[in-house]
Amino acid sequence: MAQLIKKIMIAATLLMSGVVSAQVADNFFKVTHVAGNVHMLEAPDTDGNIGVFSGPDGVLLIDDRYDRDTENLLVAVRSISDADIRFLVNTHVHPDHIGGNNNLAAYGVTILAHDDVRVRMLTELRIPRRGGITFPQPPPGALPVITYSDAISFHLNGEEVRVFIAPPAHTDGDSFVHFLGSDVMHLGDVFRTNMYPIIDVYNGGSFLGMIAAMELAIELAGPDTKVIPGHGSGVSNRAGMQEVLALLYDIRERVAALVAQGLTLEQTMVAAPTAHLDERWGKVPSWTASDLIPIVYEELRALNN
């Protein structure tokens, strides 16, 4: 009953303030306690997983999915903590990670992101799905008000939360978030457990950089570190990161062998170097081996030239 009253009060406040207008769904987000002060919010589509860091000093959110999800996000946060939502970190610029910014800023939340994320939010955004989809420029209220070039630390709820730029991987503005006391990491879309990695070449992404970024994340992790993936169901861990790194090594090795033989891109695609991996990693129709392999091929060929 208390939960229902809270939900109605939050929805009423937001509706009156004009922040949001969508329906609140029951249990839209699956709420999972990851470890220590960190929870993970997972939507039914398993895209854009959100990190919630909470305690007596307040709440810090990592990513906020789409505009339409804000009410449900607030309800889910309230099921974890009554403390104010004070900060939001965007791990990168994609719409399923920044879409709630404008709503949350209106709610009084301070938004932080890497310098490059803010710069890219000053224009419309093109991403490489199916040959290029364009998203409109976000409203001014959605922009991060604090940016960093390298790293920034929060000192909240009795622990340090380190946020730092990863090597160019998914994009060139990917931040990793490391909750040191809780022993949890949120790696944004550098780490997905449900599909091949997306390399956003329109926004500075790099396949070889993704290998460097995953190597760094594994190096920083301890044996018991829990990891929130940007996409994919459930909390992951060191073994999950090692599985993804092994996948990246496998793809690099097989495509490099074809490049070394002098095959063209067309011949490389016909050779299907990831055929043995597609069943596990290539099932999401919007991003398959046919999207990834040309990017890997071009990067490896450039190394040979």
Ligand SMILES: [Zn+2]
């Ligand atoms: Zn992304």
